[in-house]
Amino acid sequence: MPDERPASAGTHAMTSAQASSRIVVRPGYSQMDWLRRTKRERVDGGDADAKPLDASRVISLEELATHATVNDCWIGLRGKVYNLTAYVEYHPGGAAVLEEAFGKDATALFDKYHKYVNGEYIMRATRVGVMPGYVGDSDSD
Template sequence: MSSPPSFALVDPDNQEHQVPEFPSRDGPQRLVAAATKQPRNREKIRLEPGHSPLDWAKLVSSGKDLRGVSQLGRYTLEEIRQHRTQEDAWTAIAGKVYNMTPYLKFHPGGVKDLMRVAGRDGTKLFMMTHSWVNIDYLMEKCMVGFLVPSN
């Protein structure tokens, strides 16, 4: 009988240790994972030159007005629905309203993907696809206000 697959680790004292592979190739963890329906693969699109994450960071720190409003406001979903074109795209995420128009061409999934939440509350979709992203940091300069209930 052959030994289970393993790989070598070297500790700080330069000692080599053989560590078993986990999860094992025919183990229950891999079998369950293989039988679990995987989400549809999202494809990143090729961004136009000048629209990399680094370019977004430069734009955000440039001092340019990315909000498009003079001061933070309070907006209902009805008001947000008026901003659902590529020239004027707003969304609400976790109770905050963002003018995402300046970010459209920087989004790794492309303009079309981001337009899915234009003019509506995008919290659920955002959390399903980008729960690890710090929206407050990424879109801070694009925040236009807060989502409030309709009267």
């Protein structure tokens, strides 16, 4: 016999957790784990004992596009370029969704999914340069 109750009566309405496309990250890969790791380890892709990268180096769109695989992925975000490679496993939205953004200016996609996320802060240790025409702050964040 068909169930004619209204969708919400007696059953659980879909929770926001179910509606979300957040993935369950592996133990040790929470955002807290990421922030802790970036404090003690180099995550911009540079050699452990080499000098820090020049965070204001201008990276052309052509160069950005050469870093578009899961093992070597850079993205542009609000004029800055970040090496996402180490972060992929920590991304609460999963790795697959990020692929579309690899090697590109990902600002529009980023804002589409989570404008409220402070990407600049989360990614600050992975900065490798800036996009052409960037005229923002010249500090080290």
